[in-house]
Amino acid sequence: xxxxxxxxxxxxxxxxxxxxxxxxxxxxxxxxxxxxxxxxxxxxxxxxxxxxxxxxxxxxxxxxxxxxxxxxxxxxxxxxxxxxxxxxxxxxxxxxxxxxxxxxxxxxxxxxxxxxxxxxxxxxxxxxxxxxxxxxxxxxxxxxxxxxxxxxxxxxxxxxxxxxxxxxxxxxxxxxxxxxxxxxxxxxxxxxxxxxxxxxxxxxxxxxxxxxxxxxxxxxxxxxxxxxxxxxxxxxxxxxxxxxxxxxxxxxxxxxxxxxxxxxxxxxxxxxxxxxxxxxxxxxxxxxxxxxxxxxxxxxxxxxxxxxxxxxxxxxxxxxxxxxxxxxxxxxxxxxxxxxxxxxxxxxxxxxxxxxxxxxxxxxxxxxxxxxxxxxxxxxxxxxxxxxxxxxxxxxxxxxxxxxxxxxxxxxxxxxxxxxxxxxxxxxxxxxxxxxxxxxxxxxxxxxxxxxxxxxxxxxxxxxxxxxxxxxxxxxxxxxxxxxxxxxxxxxxxxxxxxxxxxxx
Amino acid sequence: xxxxxxxxxxxxxxxxxxxxxxxxxxxxxxxxxxxxxxxxxxxxxxxxxxxxxxxxxxxxxxxxxxxxxxxxxxxxxxxxxxxxxxxxxxxxxxxxxxxxxxxxxxxxxxxxxxxxxxxxxxxxxxxxxxxxxxxxxxxxxxxxxxxxxxxxxxxxxxxxxxx
Numbered sequence: 001x002x003x004x005x006x007x008x009x010x011x012x013x014x015x016x017x018x019x020x021x022x023x024x025x026x027x028x029x030x031x032x033x034x035x036x037x038x039x040x041x042x043x044x045x046x047x048x049x050x051x052x053x054x055x056x057x058x059x060x061x062x063x064x065x066x067x068x069x070x071x072x073x074x075x076x077x078x079x080x081x082x083x084x085x086x087x088x089x090x091x092x093x094x095x096x097x098x099x100x101x102x103x104x105x106x107x108x109x110x111x112x113x114x115x116x117x118x119x120x121x122x123x124x125x126x127x128x129x130x131x132x133x134x135x136x137x138x139x140x141x142x143x144x145x146x147x148x149x150x151x152x153x154x155x156x157x158x159x160x161x162x163x164x165x166x167x168x169x170x171x172x173x174x175x176x177x178x179x180x181x182x183x184x185x186x187x188x189x190x191x192x193x194x195x196x197x198x199x200x201x202x203x204x205x206x207x208x209x210x211x212x213x214x215x216x217x218x219x220x221x222x223x224x225x226x227x228x229x230x231x232x233x234x235x236x237x238x239x240x241x242x243x244x245x246x247x248x249x250x251x252x253x254x255x256x257x258x259x260x261x262x263x264x265x266x267x268x269x270x271x272x273x274x275x276x277x278x279x280x281x282x283x284x285x286x287x288x289x290x291x292x293x294x295x296x297x298x299x300x301x302x303x304x305x306x307x308x309x310x311x312x313x314x315x316x317x318x319x320x321x322x323x324x325x326x327x328x329x330x331x332x333x334x335x336x337x338x339x340x341x342x343x344x345x346x347x348x349x350x351x352x353x354x355x356x357x358x359x360x361x362x363x364x365x366x367x368x369x370x371x372x373x374x375x376x377x378x379x380x381x382x383x384x385x386x387x388x389x390x391x392x393x394x395x396x397x398x399x400x401x402x403x404x405x406x407x408x409x410x411x412x413x414x415x416x417x418x419x420x421x422x423x424x425x426x427x428x429x430x431x432x433x434x435x436x437x438x439x440x441x442x443x444x445x446x447x448x449x450x451x452x453x454x455x456x457x458x459x460x461x462x463x464x465x466x467x468x469x470x471x472x473x474x475x476x477x478x479x480x481x482x483x484x485x486x487x488x489x490x491x492x493x494x495x496x497x498x499x500x501x502x503x504x505x
Numbered sequence: 506x507x508x509x510x511x512x513x514x515x516x517x518x519x520x521x522x523x524x525x526x527x528x529x530x531x532x533x534x535x536x537x538x539x540x541x542x543x544x545x546x547x548x549x550x551x552x553x554x555x556x557x558x559x560x561x562x563x564x565x566x567x568x569x570x571x572x573x574x575x576x577x578x579x580x581x582x583x584x585x586x587x588x589x590x591x592x593x594x595x596x597x598x599x600x601x602x603x604x605x606x607x608x609x610x611x612x613x614x615x616x617x618x619x620x621x622x623x624x625x626x627x628x629x630x631x632x633x634x635x636x637x638x639x640x641x642x643x644x645x646x647x648x649x650x651x652x653x654x655x656x657x658x659x660x661x662x663x664x665x666x667x668x
Contacts, residue, residue, distance in 0.1 A: 023510035030514075090526045091518070145533060155613060161602060163613045166544045169655050219511070223519040231523045244540045244653045249527040259531055 002287060009105025010400060017447075030220075032447060033212040034099035037220065039198065040212050041095065044088035044221065048081040049187070056137070058183045059176040063139040064238045071234055083228030086251070089131050091224065093253040096124065104283070107398070108449060111291065112314060112340045114284035115204050121277050123197045126190055131254040133186040137179065141236035141245035144168070149261045156266035170241050204338065205451070206315045293368040294339035297332045299323070301351045302364035304330040307466055308345035311419070313451035314338050317345055317365070332365055342450035343367045343420030347457070350467050354379070354428040370416055375425060382411045383434040389503040391496065392429055393481070394421050395441035398449045401481065401492035402441055408493050410439070418442030419453030423460045423469035430477055437503045441481035441492055454482055477503065539620045539648035541587065541594065545658040546609040549581035549601055549631040581633035583610035587656065588626040589618055620650040627656050627665050640665050 013031070020029055030037060055078060057066040070078030100120065103109055109117035135146045151165035167173050202208035211217065236245065250258065260269050295308075295317070308317045309332065316338035319330040332345075345365045346352050352363035354376040361373040382392055390411070395402035397414040406412050415421055418440050429435045442454045459465035461478065469475075479499040481492040534540065555576040563571045580601040587595040594616045602608035610631075625646050628638035642665035646654060657666045 019510075020514060023507055023514055030518075086526060087519075087522050090522045094518075094522060152613070155611075161608060161611075162546055163544060163611050165613050166546075169542065169544055169657070219515050220518075223515040224522075227519040227523045233526070242653055243651045244534050246532065246534045246536060246651050248531045248533055250531045251527065252525045253522075262533070 034095045036209050036212040038092050038095045041088045041092035048085040051081040058179040080228050083233040086233040087224050090253040110284045110289040119201045126194050130190040136182050139239050144239040153266045292341035294336040295334045304328040307348040311348035342417040347419045352422045353424040378413045389436035391437045392435035393439045417450045417453035419456045427473050437477045439479045444482040538617045539652040541616045541654045543614045543656040546611045547658045548609045549583045552579045553577040578605045578607040584630040586628040589623045622647045
């Protein structure tokens with residue numbers, strides 16, 4: 001059932017990805033940078049917020065006037081900053097929502113990735129109050145509505161003795177201290193938790209990216225600036241607690257659930273919010289994905305080179321002092337709780353070479369369920385099949401296009417991640433004449449289930465990352481089946497046919 | 506062409522953000538309606554009378570707990586009735602707060618009414634007697650559309666206030 005939902009969702013994302021890939025290279029496609037785009041929007045919010053704070057007055061009478069001054073008198077800077085503050089906050093909600101949806105659909109939340117997934121939930125619970133308290137500070141009719149509705153929400157929690165909403169009965173009850181308190185929450189309290197939450201969110205990732213590419217930052221900032229200039233954010237009328245605002249221009253990104261407080265009840269809204277969060281939290285275990293054996297270190301062949309440590313996308317491998325009596329100082333050790341069995345460490349291991357003539361093919365680190373020896377056997381066996389030219393496809397098992405290629409008659413060897421394939425296997429297949437060409441099928445940068453599979457493979461083939469493909473390998477006989485700056489690939493089946501035809505010439 | 510497609514995508518994103526940051530409008534209250542808010546905290550009367558302890562009973566108590574009166578903690582719920590002309594807008598019995606039911610009864614209720622002139626009646630009962638009200642207030646109010654009329658209970662004067 002859940003796999004079907006994933007398939008449908010992936011189809012939708014890939015349908016969106018297709019026209020976007022015409023405009024963007026994979027490294028510049030916003031869909032591949034949703035998390036870091038969110039962080040960039042939060043930077044914009046922070047910087048524009050500092051400007052607003054300089055002019056903001058934390059008093060009942062001054063709050064509205066100071067925001068009006070920024071919007072109308074200082075429209076050329078303060079007004080733009082206010083709009084940027086608002087639209088960047090809204091844009092962050094869009095990217096967060098699509099980020100969650102995308103990670104869910106591409107199954108990037110189960111098994112050992114549960115921590116990153118679950119730690120995202122408190123982040124959402126911080127970001128929404130952060131945005132909502134920002135609306136209180138303007139002290140216009142929208143602020144009045146948000147303040148009263150938020151107080152009604154709080155009142156429905158049966159731990160407060162007096163009604164918080166009772167503090168908003170008339171203008172005399174609202175004090176300057178209230179604005180100081182809200183400003184503290186909005187400017188200091190919640191942002192501190194947010195920074196800590198973001199750190200926790202990426203804590204278990206190796207080399208987490210924090211910023212999107214510069215070109216993307218410039219483009220998104222420019223589009224928000226244009227939006228701010230064309231459609232500046234403005235206030236409602238000043239809050240008047242003797243009257244009830246009748247029509248409101250709600251910010252639906254932050255306040256979409258507020259009308260439900262009036263339509264249903266605060267209790268139901270809490271139930272809905274908690275239930276939604278609960279479903280997200282338990283999603284990695286509902287149903288639990290079948291666990292695979294973690295990578296296994298064989299000390300007889302581990303020379304402590306650290307390449308597996310450098311390449312592991314989830315920090316599951318670390319170097320520890322040697323426990324045997326060899327001359328090497330360190331050895332690799334796998335944390336089974338963090339290992340996703342992607343095999344990228346095997347692709348990084350210099351001892352995972354199919355050319356080995358003595359003894360069994362046992363590399364320093366290997367996957368028990370999809371071993372380096374099995375891969376070599378399958379290369380040799382594939383030699384016997386199919387027509388010429390013989391193109392051998394090493395395909396990521398998570399790639400939807402692997403099945404399409406198999407149906408198109410390609411000889412496919414599935415791997416856990418394309419990064420699992422050591423470059424020496426390409427050399428082996430070509431130099432030992434087991435294939436005329438090699439096609440690698442994986443998820444493009446940003447879509448890779450194991451984060452760096454495609455990235456590391458590109459760098460190994462470009463001889464920029466160890467272990468590099470040997471110079472004798474003719475790279476014109478190697479094709480990439482994912483969108484990369486130099487692969488020229490939009491569709492794997494088309495690429496396969498095109499590549500096969502080019503080899504036949 | 507590639508530039509144009511890129512600009513189109515960023516433009517669509519900006520438009521999406523811009524549009525839903527303030528549209529569609531949300532009609533909180535209809536144009537011809539006003540609000541009556543009943544908001545107060547009031548403790549109901551105790552469920553039983555206080556009893557004066559005998560000297561023997563006092564002697565049995567630790568010195569720091571020797572008070573003359575032994576009063577039950579539990580309080581009666583507070584009943585609130587709000588009526589506009591002959592229409593009952595709100596009628597509820599509110600339980601005392603606290604696990605021993607010894608705290609105040611809290612009420613926060615916003616009721617939409619048709620704008621215009623109304624004869625408003627508010628009754629509060631805190632003695633557990635359903636036959637009548639311990640406190641009553643009646644007033645003719647002129648509610649303009651969007652008006653937020655407040656009904657409170659003043660603990661000092663023990664009166665219902667409509668303002």
